[in-house]
Each structure stands twice: as C-alpha cells, then as structure tokens.
Amino acid sequence: MATTIPSIVCLGVIGRNNNPLHTSIFPSYDPSSNSYHPIRTPLQFSLILSSTLDVFELRSHQNQAAGVGLTGDFGLLHAVDDRLAAYGFETNTGTRFVVIVDMRGRRIDNAVAAGFADGRDKRIAGAAAGLREGEMRPVFKAMQAVYIRLTQNPFYDPDEHSSPLGHGGKKIMSKKFTEDMRRIGENWTPGITNL
Amino acid sequence: MASSKASRLGEEVWKTRMDKVNAELVVLTYGTIVAQLCKDFDSDYVEVNKQLDKMGYNIGLRLIEDYLAKSNTVRRCSNFRETAEMIAKVGFKIFLNITPTITNWTSDGKQFSLVFDENPFADFVELPDDGRAQDELWYSNILCGVLRGALEMVQMQVEAHFISDVLRGNDTTEMRISLIRYIDDELPPEDD
Numbered sequence A: 001m002a003t004t005i006p007s008i009v010c011l012g013v014i015g016r017n018n019n020p021l022h023t024s025i026f027p028s029y030d031p032s033s034n035s036y037h038p039i040r041t042p043l044q045f046s047l048i049l050s051s052t053l054d055v056f057e058l059r060s061h062q063n064q065a066a067g068v069g070l071t072g073d074f075g076l077l078h079a080v081d082d083r084l085a086a087y088g089f090e091t092n093t094g095t096r097f098v099v100i101v102d103m104r105g106r107r108i109d110n111a112v113a114a115g116f117a118d119g120r121d122k123r124i125a126g127a128a129a130g131l132r133e134g135e136m137r138p139v140f141k142a143m144q145a146v147y148i149r150l151t152q153n154p155f156y157d158p159d160e161h162s163s164p165l166g167h168g169g170k171k172i173m174s175k176k177f178t179e180d181m182r183r184i185g186e187n188w189t190p191g192i193t194n195l
Numbered sequence B: 001m002a003s004s005k006a007s008r009l010g011e012e013v014w015k016t017r018m019d020k021v022n023a024e025l026v027v028l029t030y031g032t033i034v035a036q037l038c039k040d041f042d043s044d045y046v047e048v049n050k051q052l053d054k055m056g057y058n059i060g061l062r063l064i065e066d067y068l069a070k071s072n073t074v075r076r077c078s079n080f081r082e083t084a085e086m087i088a089k090v091g092f093k094i095f096l097n098i099t100p101t102i103t104n105w106t107s108d109g110k111q112f113s114l115v116f117d118e119n120p121f122a123d124f125v126e127l128p129d130d131g132r133a134q135d136e137l138w139y140s141n142i143l144c145g146v147l148r149g150a151l152e153m154v155q156m157q158v159e160a161h162f163i164s165d166v167l168r169g170n171d172t173t174e175m176r177i178s179l180i181r182y183i184d185d186e187l188p189p190e191d192d
Helices: A042-066 A110-115 A122-129 A137-152 A158-162 A175-187 B003-016 B023-040 B045-070 B080-096 B142-153
Strands: A003-014 A020-025 A028-030 A035-037 A072-079 A084-090 A096-108 B101-103 B111-116 B156-164 B173-182
Touching: A003 A028, A003 A042, A003 A137, A003 A175, A020 A042, A020 A175, A042 A072, A042 A084, A042 A096, A084 A137, A096 A137, A137 A175, A137 B023, B003 B080, B023 B045, B045 B080, B045 B142, B080 B101, B080 B111, B080 B142, B142 B156, B142 B173
Parallel strands: A028 A096
Antiparallel strands: A003 A020, A003 A096, A028 A035, A072 A084, A084 A096, B101 B111, B111 B173, B156 B173
16 A cells, blocks of 8 residues: 655635635545545635634634734644644734645655655654644745745735735735745645755 | 956955945835836836836936946046946946846947846846736836946947846846947037
C-alpha cells in the first residue's frame, strides 16, 4: 500500500468584511483510482471557509480580552472530518488566511517511505502523528508575503476589495498572486521550513 | 573617460556623497503617481506616458545640477559614447543605485539602448489587466523625460523612449536613446 502524507487542498484569503478575496483548490490523492483530483467541490470548500469565520471571530475576541495576538497564527480552527482540517491566520487589518489540509492528500513512493521510516524524514513523522503545532507557520508567512506584495502594487486598490466602509467586494484578479498561491499550495509538505 | 573609471566614480559618489531614502517610499510614491494619472486621464495611457515624460523632463532640468556637483564633473564628454557611459555608470548609479547595460549602438554612434536588469520603480508592480495597459502604458516613462531634460541642459537634444518592458511581459526592459543634435550655445542678442 502506498504511504500518504498531508497536503494542502485549499488556500483561502478572506477580507475584513468577511468577503471572499481568493480561493485556490488543489487535488488530493485518491487511492481507489490512483489519481489526483479535488476531494470536495468548489462550493463545499467555500462552505468550509465560511464555517471558519465564526471561529476567527471567537478567537479574536478571546485574544482581545487577553491582550495578545493581534496579528498571528490562530492554529487549528476546526477539524472537518478525519481527513480535512482548517488552520487560520489573521492579520492586524482583519485579513484572514485559511489553509485546509488533507491528512492523506499526497502519495509518496514506498521506497522513499521505507528509506525515511527511521524518522529521519519529518514528512513521515508528521503523517503518523498528525501535524505538529506551528507546522502551518511557513505557509502563513509565505501567504502573508504574497499578500503584502499584492498590496504594494499601485494598481491594486484595497478599497475595491474590502473597504472599511463595507463596500467593495471585488475578488483578487492578480495573475501573479494566483500563481504564487498555487506555488505555495503545491510545494508545501510537512516539515518544510521555507516556502 | 574609460568605462571602469566611470564605474569607480559612480560607486564612490554613491557611497560617500548621496543621501539615501527608503526604497519602498520611492516605489509607493512613484506607483501612486502613475496610478493616479491613469485614473485622472481615464486610462488614456498614451496621455499618461506623455505626462510622465513631462514630469521627468522637469526633474531632469533640475537634477543635472546636482549630478554635476556630486560627480565633480569638470569637462564635457568628448563624444556621445562617453555620455552614455556617464549616464549609465554614474547617473543611474548615484540616483537609483542601478547600472543599466549599454548596448545596440548604431554605426554612426548616435543611438544606443539602455537595458535595465533591475528597475527600482517597478518592484511589486503588475499592470492593470484591462487588455490595453499591457500594450500602451510605459510604466517607467518618467526616466525618459529625466534623461531628455538633463541632457538638454548640457547642450544635447535627445529623444528617449522605451521599446520593451518586463512589466509588459517582454524579456528585458530597454530604453532607446537617440542624439538629435548638439545645441549650439546661443549668442547673446546684438546690442544695436
């Protein structure tokens, strides 16, 4: 049987007014057909992303009460089922990044798996024990960097997307942004420290 | 002046005599100007190019004094090739800390290209995706105006324009500069 490791199946960016800014979906491994395809439909992913919003709200109230974590990693938001789990990050301006991970999303060769079975490879350790605390940090760091790049573009108008007055609602159309998101989603494996 | 000497001069002036500002300040300020122009002229990019060139021209007229003072230039360039060297290795170096490559000389030595490996103005920039900006807008067109203005103050009438830009998806960013004529110092009007 092939060994599977966690992989990213969806990256979401949500604006301060709870408006969707960007969604990228990645295929995950299906052992029955030995091929890769998305584990959920775009609508279902969108619902999972929406369901994280309440958790964000709750955590940010808690953080505010405790006086910590204005910008930062919110950790595991909720575990959808035994495969999917959603992790979140919120910036000080209220922009949220959500990563949905499939615990068995990517297949690796048995040979590779055997070679690293003694624990030298963190990918296997991660798959066995679930994801460690902070495993998502490089992903959020990379997403934030890409988002910062986007906002630095003089032709990107934040007001059109999520204005503080509650108008806007445009999605992010930038090709570069979409490409970078794809790169992050495809390249992440457990244990990776830099994206 | 030999090419290596120009590089050394540029390097030294950049290190010792120039005040530095934060690069993001420059990127964001220039970006805002261009974006605002695009808004003001209703995305008439031909007009935006023209305005940028005009702004650059006015900058060039002033900037040349600073250039001459900082670089301690005491004599004229003996030919246009030397001028090109000084523009690329001293001018761009001390004001923007970049050294564009000089290439594609015509045989009469009156036209050359500056190829920009990096362009501090264009960091983070992605042109609007409206199907026209990619073909019409020269994002860094202000630089053409700067060169035109600065050279005019030292008796050279030139024409400068971009012919490719990485922002448009080209492989390089290239500016073409042609010497039109040396302006003779005008004689003072006769007395009677």
